[in-house]
Amino acid sequence: MTLAYVDESGDDGLHFEGGSPPLLIISALHIPHKEWFSSLSTLTELRASWGERTGFPSSVEFHTKDFLLNKKPYRQYDIDDRTRLAMLEEMCTAIASCGFIATNVVVVKQAVPEHVQHSIMEIAVRTVLKASEGYFTERTECHSSVLMWDNGRIPQVKRLVRTLQGRGNAKLQVEHMHLPETCSRVVDDPVGKESRECLFIQASDVLTLLTYVYSAMIVLKSHEIQLHGRLRRLLNDELVERWMSILSGRFNITRLATDRYGIIYIDRKLAGEPL
Secondary structure, three states: OEEEEEEEEOOOOOOHHHOOOOEEEEEEEEEEHHHHHHHHHHHHHHHHHHHHHHOOOOOOOOOHHHHHOOOOOHHHHOOOHHHHHHHHHHHHHHHHHOOOEEEEEEEEHHHOOHHHHHHHHHHHHHHHHHHHHHHHHHHOOOOOEEEEEEHHHHHHHHHHHHHHOOOOOOOOOOHHHOOOOOOOOEOOOOEEEOHHHOHHHHHHHHHHHHHHHHHHHHHOHHHOOOOOHHHHHHOOHHHHHHHHHHHHHHEOOOOOOOOOOOOEEEOHHHHHOOO
């Protein structure tokens, strides 16, 4: 069995002038149950070492974007830019040493056909499940998975997963995607987690932020996707590429991916053709 810890960056809104981000990212970190304790130990030890070196307590949630931007509550620990960047690299190295497999999906919202824009969250979730099931079916002895998701998304994700399992009343909205109508490897309903209490959700948040930045700065540069001004000044292509390279051994590479790091970009082509 695997435990899948899922996080998202962005939202499924389409009001771009009102501040809705142009990308929706969903990252799922799958941990085979045999790797759970060792992976937890790795992340716990890293957080403890941060506390000893910088005064940043293990009890404070690591929210990657706000941490990099030195927003509250991180500002009170007086950690300089260079140290924060080094700490994020340490987190990437720790994740790379764990037993995770990461599936990352990026919805390029403005490039998705209008008739399915209302269903972009559904498209993203189904794609994550499809790609993840394919990986574990072909490569490991793990034949079932439990989804762990931030509490705020549980009602929506529960409905979708139940429908995919064939036990929901709601009809899937995106029939033309030609994804399988079953989700037999996901056991029971998704489990709600408080991200501040879960190091694995926080690790998944690292993946969503890096995937967003990597996509905006490098892969989708021609789309002129705006990043927070301070974030763009703080990061550069070389640094982001290095972090992605550190994590490269943990990315789920599937036939759906169009990127060397296994990222699945959902745009007009992928949203409009069979997967």
